Ligand SMILES: Nc1ncnc2c1ncn2[C@@H]1O[C@H](COP(=O)(O)OP(=O)(O)O)[C@@H](O)[C@H]1O
C-alpha cells in the first residue's frame with residue numbers, strides 16, 4: 187500500500203492524515219494545538235507540525251506529503267531566511283485602514299478586474315502596507331514574503347535559517363500554489379500572474395515571492411526523500427477533499443466561517459463581498475468569509491457553563507427564531523459584512539425571551555444567518571446551489587446540522603466528520619506522486635430534511 191500525507195495547519199491547530207493513495211482510506215492521523223491570538227510566531231506552526239507528525243506515527247513509510255493551511259497570513263523573511271516578526275493572521279484586523287488606503291489609491295474596480303479581489307484587512311497585501319507604515323525598520327528588512335503553507339513547505343524541504351535547517355536560506359526555493367496566492371491581493375486569479383506593482387505598492391519595495399505551482403506539481407523533496415506536493419489554502423484544500431463539483435456549495439464552520447464553490451470561470455466583485463480566489467484543481471473558488479464562526483458557540487457555551495453537546499440540546503429546546511432573540515455575532519469585528527471594528531450585539535431581549543435555550547439557539551442562528559447572507563452573495567455571482575456541504579469543527583454539532591436545514595433554503599448534507607482540508611492535501615500529495623488526480627469516494631453522515639423557516643433570517647435581516 188502506498189501512503190500519502192495531508193496537513194491542515196489551521197488557525198487553532200495542526201492536523202495530519204495519512205491515507206492509502208489508491209482509496210483515500212485514512213490509516214492514521216495526528217494533531218497538535220496552535221497558540222491563541224491573531225499574531226503568531228511561525229516557529230509555533232513548525233513545532234506543532236512536528237508534534238502532529240509524531241502523533242500520527244511519523245512519515246517513514248509515507249511516499250508524499252502536501253501542506254494546506256490558513257490563508258493570507260503574512261510571513262516576512264530577511265535575507266538570511268529569518269522570520270522578521272510574528273505573522274499577522276487572516277483574522278487580525280489592524281490593517282483595516284491600510285485596506286482603505288490601498289483601495290483609495292488603486293480603486294476597488296481596478297482591484298476586482300485585475301486580480302479578482304478587493305482588499306480587506308484579512309488579505310496579505312494590507313498587512314504588508316500596515317508593516318510599511320507602522321514598522322518601517324522591519325519593512326525595510328523584508329527580503330521575501332510567504333504565506334503559512336508556503337513557509338512550512340519550504341521548512342519541510344530542509345530550507346530555513348542557516349543555524350536551523352539542512353539546506354539554508356535559499357529564498358528562491360519558496361513555493362506556493364494558485365489557491366493561496368490568490369488570497370494575497372497581489373496575485374491575479376484572472377491572469378495567473380503576480381501583479382508586482384500592487385505588491386510593491388503595498389510593501390514599498392520589491393522582494394522574493396514564492397513560485398506558484400500548478401495542481402499536481404511537485405514542490406520538491408524532503409531531505410529524507412519524501413515527495414512534497416504544492417499545498418493549498420485551507421478552503422481550496424477542503425474543496426479538493428470533498429471532490430466539490432457543479433451544484434455543490436461548501437460551508438465551513440471552523441474559526442472562520444466560509445461559503446465557497448468550485449467554478450469554471452473567475453469571479454469578480456467590486457463590492458469586495460465575494461473574493462474571486464483560485465482553487466487547487468486549476469479552476470476557481472468564489473468565496474465569502476466571516477471572522478466569527480465556531481467560536482461564537484464556544485463563547486456562548488462558556489457563558490452558559492455548558493459543553494458543546496449541552497449547548498446543542500439547549501438550542502434544540504427553543505423554537506425557531508428563539509422568541510425574537512437575535513445575536514449579531516461580530517465578536518472579533520467582521521469581514522463579511524466589512525465591519526472590522528464592530529462588536530457583537532444581542533437584540534430582542536424581553537423578560538420572556540431571555541432564556542438559556544433561546545440564547546443557545548440565537549448563537550447558532552446568528553452564526554448561520556451570516557453564512558446564509560454569504561450564500562446569497564456567492565449565488566449572486568452565478569453559482570448554482572443544489573446542495574450545501576457543511577464541514578469544520580462546529581458541523582459535528584447536531585443542533586448546527588438541524589438548524590442549518592431551517593436557515594438555508596437548499597438541501598443540507600453533512601459529510602462524515604473528517605479533516606477535509608488534510609484529506610484534500612493528501613489527495614494533492616497522491617496527485618503529485620502519480621501525476622493523476624485521485625477520485626476518492628465521499629461518505630455522507632446525515633442529510634436532514636429541508637425545514638426552511640424564513641422567520642430566522644427575516645428577524646436577523648432587520649438588525
Ligand atoms: N461539537 C461541536 N460543536 C460546536 N463547536 C465545535 C464542536 N467541536 C468542535 N467545535 C469547535 O470547532 C472549532 C475548531 O474547528 P476547526 O474546523 O478545526 O477550526 P480551524 O480549522 O479554524 O482551526 C473550535 O472552535 C471548536 O471549539
Ligand SMILES: O=C(CO)[C@@H](O)[C@H](O)COP(=O)(O)O
Pocket residue numbers: 196197198255256257258276308369419420421440441442443444473475
Ligand atoms: O481567511 C480565510 C479565507 O479567506 C479563512 O478561511 C482562513 O483560511 C482560516 O481558516 P480556518 O482556520 O477557519 O479554517
